[in-house]
Amino acid sequence: MCVILALESSCDDTSASVLKNGKILTNIISGQAIHEKFGGVVPELASRAHQRNIISVVDQAMKEAAISQNDLDAVAFTNGPGLIGSLLVASSFAKGLALSLNVPLIAVNHLHAHVLSNFIDDPKPKFPFLCLLVSGGHTQILKVTDYIHYEIIGKTIDDAAGEAFDKAAKVIDLPYPGGPSMDKESQGGNKFTFDFPTPKIAGLDFSFSGLKTSFLYKIRDGLKEDPEFIKKNTQDLCASYQNRIISYLTEKLLKASKQTGINEVALAGGVAANSALRERIGELSKKHSWKTYIPEMIYCTDNAAMIGITSYYKYLQKDFSDPGIRPFAR
Numbered sequence: 001m002c003v004i005l006a007l008e009s010s011c012d013d014t015s016a017s018v019l020k021n022g023k024i025l026t027n028i029i030s031g032q033a034i035h036e037k038f039g040g041v042v043p044e045l046a047s048r049a050h051q052r053n054i055i056s057v058v059d060q061a062m063k064e065a066a067i068s069q070n071d072l073d074a075v076a077f078t079n080g081p082g083l084i085g086s087l088l089v090a091s092s093f094a095k096g097l098a099l100s101l102n103v104p105l106i107a108v109n110h111l112h113a114h115v116l117s118n119f120i121d122d123p124k125p126k127f128p129f130l131c132l133l134v135s136g137g138h139t140q141i142l143k144v145t146d147y148i149h150y151e152i153i154g155k156t157i158d159d160a161a162g163e164a165f166d167k168a169a170k171v172i173d174l175p176y177p178g179g180p181s182m183d184k185e186s187q188g189g190n191k192f193t194f195d196f197p198t199p200k201i202a203g204l205d206f207s208f209s210g211l212k213t214s215f216l217y218k219i220r221d222g223l224k225e226d227p228e229f230i231k232k233n234t235q236d237l238c239a240s241y242q243n244r245i246i247s248y249l250t251e252k253l254l255k256a257s258k259q260t261g262i263n264e265v266a267l268a269g270g271v272a273a274n275s276a277l278r279e280r281i282g283e284l285s286k287k288h289s290w291k292t293y294i295p296e297m298i299y300c301t302d303n304a305a306m307i308g309i310t311s312y313y314k315y316l317q318k319d320f321s322d323p324g325i326r327p328f329a330r
């Protein structure tokens, strides 16, 4: 029997999950609306909100799982990367609880956890597989060889895909977070109305800063011609910009599959919740005989269940952490 409480507080979601033998019993997520009016996460406000929320989030996760503290075999937490003030909340909580219960502490890398979110439900990927990890802070293609080991074979040299969504959305005043807002606006738009350039970066690496700037210039030039430019074109702008991001991501993924000869392909991270990306992966899967894996929406954006599943595989290998371990921002 292995019962784990896992905690996540790396950015602006406070989350707790209870697992029994690798099966998720609960996954409680408390978001932070406080950042909406700033159009982005304010680190100091995020860490304070985590402090306010963590006890009730943990209580709810334990209660709904019908698990008491004495049933716990380990406590897991996100050790980084993330906002340092935010990381400190779950890490301090987890360390205190593990020490007081005298059970192992398991530190989990947030990116590793996004990748292993593909192991929460069935069917599960077979090793080795490729994972396109697209979040607010990272864009990577990983070759995953087992539950613990992976190699980053491509990564962004500047902004992340999620950032490219969020910053462009902010330029046209869409609500925070920008990614889901752009996704929604795109539904009614024509993806061929506006042309955005495909970034030219060799190999499997990515760059999004030029694409982001081209969006800014398109808006600036459009507004010079017509002060109502944004209002009249929101849906087409979103659909065209989103389409360029998605085709760029999937072109690189296709290249990675050809280079490695691997056709087990998974998505992970907040941008994996994007409807156009999910649809495109489905098309590629048919065309190139890929076996594709996409976590349920709730496991794409930040959540403690993915920390839990990763900690479960670490628990099986007795990969425990010293309470002195320090969280890291990057």
Ligand code: KG4
Residues within 6 Å of the ligand: 011, 134, 135, 136, 137, 138, 161, 162, 163, 165, 166, 177, 178, 179, 180, 183, 269, 270, 271, 272, 273, 274, 275, 300, 301, 302
């Ligand atoms: O994985 P995540 O929750 O947090 C990080 O680890 O960064 O990812 C958050 C990112 C944000 O940039 C958000 O705008 C983006 O994921 N995102 C989306 C969608 N849902 C979340 N981007 C595009 N379309 C979506 N539906």
Ligand code: ZN
Residues within 6 Å of the ligand: 110, 114, 135, 136, 269, 270, 301, 302
């Ligand atoms: Zn994340």
